[in-house]
Amino acid sequence: MATPFADDFLPEALQFRPDVPLVDIGANLTHDSFGRDLEAVIQRAQAARVTTMIVTGTDLAHAEQAVALAKQYPGLYATAGVHPHDASHWNADLQRAMAALHAMPEVVAVGECGLDFNRNLSTPQEQQRAFEAQLAQAVESGLPLFLHERDAGQRMREILHTWRDDISQTVVHCFTADRDTLFGYLDLDLHIGLTGWICDERRGHHLRSLVNDIPLKRLMVETDCPYLLPRNLPAKLKGRRHEPALLPWITREIAQWRGISETELANATTQTAQRFFRLPTALLEES
Template identity: 35%
Template sequence: MVLADACFNITHSSFKENFEDILNESKKLGVGHFFCPAAEKKDIDKVIKFSSIYKEISCGIGIHPHHANEVDAELLMKLETLINQEDITAIGEIGLDYYRDFQQKITQQESFEEQLKLASDHKMPVFLHNREAFKDFYSILKKYFSNLPGGIVHCFTGSKDELVSFLDLGLYIGITGWVCDERRGADLNSLLKFIPKDRLIIETDAPYLIPRNLKSKTKHNINTPMNLPHIAEHIANVRGENVIEMAEYTTENFKKLFTL
């Protein structure tokens, strides 16, 4: 069984001391591919360096909505110069977040749109963040998506109507260990059956969102790609599928999205 983790936040300080151990143990457990997005300006060179060293890692360059004010002419010029490097497989993590609201909504919207323009101009897939901002997020994304080769709504936790809208656009849906939480993941579990096989991708969002139903958890309660098999098993059980078959098609979806 070969799994692909569509979100490993590799630059997080949690992985500074034991990254190699986590990567190797994850591979032993069957996780063979990792996508690592940038979130802020200082992450960009780091994710590119990791992806150039480790063949299992591909990366995204972009600015998360929490850092939307970093998107300026200089940053966009830097992204332009980097975008054609082989290991860069998406623009992301980009989008809108009205839940945390760390940046003004207009700043987030302008940042999102500028990066979508960049992805559209270079025909790059997008790695997308949407939290409690569906109306504006969908409106902006829809203007550009027909010119994009693909995209994934990372860590989807929305409603059925939102899911249908994203599927109608042709987006992949990223599901994390959020579904392993019997409290806040209940609604999402009920929606898993509506995601077609050719649109489902799985992810940990490590070090965040450690599965709540793990029998034993890591030191400091940090999530890692080693938990992806557990997440996959849970999703397969809810969908009534064989986990090995699900691993096969979700990994194939991952490869198609990121052109691997």
Template identity: 50%
Template structure:
């Protein structure tokens, strides 16, 4: 299994980061991508990857929440970071009109600039979207076919939005949102529409702890070792076998991010 979205730079991992990685490996996680959400964390992600080459990879980008805080040279810095061997995508970038921690117009500018950067660098895009689908897709549309791959990270949208993403050739990242019948029922109803050839799996740790873990963990912190819980729920809801899901998501992820994953599945 490969976890495409882990916020390993988050301070909730500061006390036991090495133990988290050890538990992930023991659970069958072969590799993971550390999510870069701003310049500081993108740099920290690269530093972590250098400690575990062949197991840890990363993205470099600016999340919409951080769009207001970009420096005038942030694109140059992202371009420089992208030259590091471990950096396999631009992002996490996109739009988030749910909370508007950054002004919408600034979000759109910073997102558009990162889309263009990915096209110029020939890098995949690791995408975020919340309550902004139409504008988000409108900004991406001119670049369809001009960027190696688009990954809709942590998809939680509607049936119509899912079909739009799939028709555009995007890969779709599924998280523990699927394991919450209260908030995630719409996703549970439509996840079977995702072809195995476009499916990816992720924990988005330390966020989105799968609600159905038993026994219930003492901490609300999610971690990559819980990735099998998501695989099991995907198998339950789609009818695909656990091994089919693992094999296809591993193949998709290795192809898109040019990974050489260690260990067994």
């Protein structure tokens, strides 16, 4: 019988089709590595029942590309924001351009924005200025927030506490921090996005003891592809590029550490993503 997957890029052992449609809330499909085979990548995702993908916009150019993809492919949506690495570029013109994107129906969140004190490619002061400006845009647009944070949990919580009554839903994507940071975010009624980091026994093992502390109604799943290829895959992949079709392996790992079925986890995270991003349910119900 013919495989439902688009081509033979994924070994048969990795062609995992779950019972429930999934939402990948963070896919960097504008990355150059997807330029040659994006159509096949999307087909493989759909074959793996990853029916909905939120394409991350990390600067103006990539946000515009994400919107273009969302216009082209059913089931794709976009975020629009300026990553803390690029916060030094924030100015009035960029603010106006982002506001225009936030008014487009394809854009479902403000971000990726936030704080990254690990690399400080923009200074902490520049990061905080751009972050607060984008918090104001989230208030103005009414859109949820798609946040990045690394080594800046305390300052992130302080800023969000000030704005929390004015902003709507918020997700800390690709959460990798410690218990205190997690509980601080949950106390602020934030959502948490988990990636293949939890599949990495070298650096993600601490997340395995934290997954039960995240209420299912606050949990979403993502690949953050092409980065963070899961280390729990039962077969080798050509190259090291991650893609949305591998999201079921991440949900399997999370479900294992939560002690629940993959179907229960998939149902919960998909419903949470649908509510959070205000997605049409018809797309999520497609097989």
